[in-house]
Amino acid sequence: MPTAILLIHCPDQPGLVRAVASFIAENGGNIVHFDQHVDSQEGIFFMRAEWDLANFVISREDLPVFIRALAEPRRMTWSLHFSDERHRLALFVSKDAHCLYDLLSRHEAGELDADIPLIIANHDALRPAAERFNIPFHLIPVTPENKPQAEAQQLALLEEHKVETVVLARYMQILSNDICAAWPNRVINIHHSFLPAFPGAKPYHSAHRRGVKIIGATSHYVTAELDEGPIIEQDVIRVTHKQTVQDLVRQGRDLEKVVLSRAVRWHVQRKVLAYNNKTVVFA
């Protein structure tokens, strides 16, 4: 049974819950999930409402007009989604297979609620993995010299395949500011440290050198500032003096997989609202 999902954030003010709940109820919608949060320090209201469309009297086509009428006087920023319109993801990969295999096997198991029309890679190493799961694999090598052309190729493919969100599944290239600006909160990265500790390259080496007792992984939206975007999810694991850098790399892979897949899943389910370089996650 399809549902509509409405995401809102706006200045906090009286009557917001009533306004949305009344709109849904008066038009025959039955609320399935209703989450709200007020950042009282910043005075911002966040909401995610999901309702059953079975007896809802407004058509999908007309719904935006009605929501606009609700939103404008309250200065709401909003987006509307339908549970049966599947998200389309592009996976960007490099040489590391673990996140790719993880996402593809979840996709195959029906865990992900999304389509994966293509994989884009800057190395050929993971072509066999893509082929095993029958996902088209596009090799676009990126060098300092060809970066603008390579990104143009990537963008053309994303457009052609109607991709909504890009998942950097251990794609070791830094995206240009143009892409970051054009795809706000639509590019999800996995960084192999507990940010803001150890940004940049070789975080497990840095963690080993610093002698931390816990390592982590962080999934975040990509912004123009490297490893500084809104954090969606993090997780950690204990380590001891016994672990070598190679052990950290190996153990970290398990973190990276699960943290990235949680972030992608919540994003796909429209449970993540980003604002002020942070996220509200109605998980």
Added chain:
Amino acid sequence: MPTAILLIHCPDQPGLVRAVASFIAENGGNIVHFDQHVDSQEGIFFMRAEWDLANFVISREDLPVFIRALAEPRRMTWSLHFSDERHRLALFVSKDAHCLYDLLSRHEAGELDADIPLIIANHDALRPAAERFNIPFHLIPVTPENKPQAEAQQLALLEEHKVETVVLARYMQILSNDICAAWPNRVINIHHSFLPAFPGAKPYHSAHRRGVKIIGATSHYVTAELDEGPIIEQDVIRVTHKQTVQDLVRQGRDLEKVVLSRAVRWHVQRKVLAYNNKTVVFA
């Protein structure tokens, strides 16, 4: 600024969020927190709404009448609370000091949002601890012979001090079924295992014998079935073959303290709804 807190559970039906939100908004209340949950398997709706009373036009005295009008046609089970009416807790203790010290130092630090008018003990061991924090200490030894009289004494003290909730802070006695029945969801226990593993006595010994790699603690409402009541909170810690039973006991104390205090805090903040021997915790 005081708030009103309304807890509801009822059969799921369309329009519940609207009904409550409209009631609050139309009478000048500004919603501060609004949490809802639908157990779709059981068809039960749960809600916790908290609103600012500053401009609310209905007096505290009249409010129950209005809520009854809202609740009855929808078969709502409800309770109403005010943030400035401080919860009154009685702590029941035996010989172990750690949970008692933990609760008293949190209370002193203002973390607990509750008053502690008295401590009831079946041993004298913790009297000095109580005295350090200036909480009246009542010694009521319990033996198989005097149990009914002892419980009558306890109940008289609870009534005299207008106690709302009893916290069994490692009180090693089993309450009689009469008390359990008379105080439903108002007696909070801490059990020193990850229930339902290792109910009953000496759980750390059992955990050691079984060779588990993780131990836990569980805070739950007390019911007539020993260690079977609705679970409010649990937490765990990793252990290895190196730990002796004594080590588990020591490490477990840290779990017990934090799990119990979280459960008490959520309970005091009216964030816990119990039903069907489970809890919804709007933490």
Added chain:
Amino acid sequence: MPTAILLIHCPDQPGLVRAVASFIAENGGNIVHFDQHVDSQEGIFFMRAEWDLANFVISREDLPVFIRALAEPRRMTWSLHFSDERHRLALFVSKDAHCLYDLLSRHEAGELDADIPLIIANHDALRPAAERFNIPFHLIPVTPENKPQAEAQQLALLEEHKVETVVLARYMQILSNDICAAWPNRVINIHHSFLPAFPGAKPYHSAHRRGVKIIGATSHYVTAELDEGPIIEQDVIRVTHKQTVQDLVRQGRDLEKVVLSRAVRWHVQRKVLAYNNKTVVFA
């Protein structure tokens, strides 16, 4: 550079560390890892010594004779292994793909330090997964009627492929007591609960019904008593009232994968010693 690994357990007595360390040093071995543990309650000594064979003067063939001379007067139970003799694993599967994919992708990434000469299944569902990773797949359907013959077939295959350890990667059949007895501490299972809570079938349903706030997974050696064998590894994840049974199943898969793979890895590295239905894990 190959190493020798010696595992010992015996009654605790003075001079054990010296005896082993001296034997290794006097014959030119350089200790790489040396772990010992004394269960002082039971009076049992456990040891894992790993030494570099580069300048070791005793040949692999003669080594057992020397170790026997060391072990017999001290009543040591021991086993000897070489790091370059790769462990041979058979994976038993049913219909659930997640543990199989996880083990195969780790194997492909070189994480597992073992060979996987075959997969044995009682359903055909995972044949494509096996084929993707080029591992021979043997379908042996098991019914109440054919169980003895099916197990005979399984055992013949294990012998033919010189399998040392069987991994039950969500194989939903219960092995007969004969196999359990014949393969002590050589069959590793993953159970989808935090044992001893929720043994047997449908543990996520039981966990949901009981309203636990944390779910877990347990990897253990298989014994004749169902879900009662020595625990190798466990891990857990927090859940809330929001999760349905299906959510628990999905989240639990991530636990099962990582717990099973850790157990298999430690077993393969000869880091697990089982005794008294418990394990010492020198991880």
Added chain:
Amino acid sequence: MPTAILLIHCPDQPGLVRAVASFIAENGGNIVHFDQHVDSQEGIFFMRAEWDLANFVISREDLPVFIRALAEPRRMTWSLHFSDERHRLALFVSKDAHCLYDLLSRHEAGELDADIPLIIANHDALRPAAERFNIPFHLIPVTPENKPQAEAQQLALLEEHKVETVVLARYMQILSNDICAAWPNRVINIHHSFLPAFPGAKPYHSAHRRGVKIIGATSHYVTAELDEGPIIEQDVIRVTHKQTVQDLVRQGRDLEKVVLSRAVRWHVQRKVLAYNNKTVVFA
């Protein structure tokens, strides 16, 4: 039954385990704990040996001479301790009570294996807490102007009370480089973040601003570089967008208490070896 504890680190070389184990065994010592670690990247060997003195034939007075003979040819850095010589701790506090109460109640429960002859404070706020537990309380206000004299007073008290280790239990002052240099690996701090994330002041504010999904606490030895010393222990807890800064502060207190107490306990038990700005913890 008293034990001797020998801590060693030295360049890795063949025969180290044998040398120590033989020395102990030949003189009648029975090893109770024996832990070793090789940092193979740096080529450093670490060892902690603990043995029963019941039948040990060398007196405590003579033992250092013998160990020196063992250590010098192998370039060992070593220290020798006896389990019945209780560690003497000074607690430095400011205004926050939680770590102080935690340490004092553990001390009272016999968990800490150490004496606490005095508390030194730069504010008078925690005098009542100290008095409740009958620990002498010394107020030494520290201002930019009087810092050298204040530190001289502190050092005089530490010497007078034969203090071995200083615990900064949320002492908000920065020690001078002189003290840091004079007390290497003998001053333990608790920092209220997951270092190296959020060093310096107000880490919970920084964590909230950055929108992390996990917060932490770190206990480390104090060095001249602020928050840069060898990490002994860390732990973390999940947070969500719901938590305000005040919530983080409150939840963080539970982390700080347990992380600091673990670090102090391991230190007191001589289980921590510091080198290269990292620690080996034989926990």
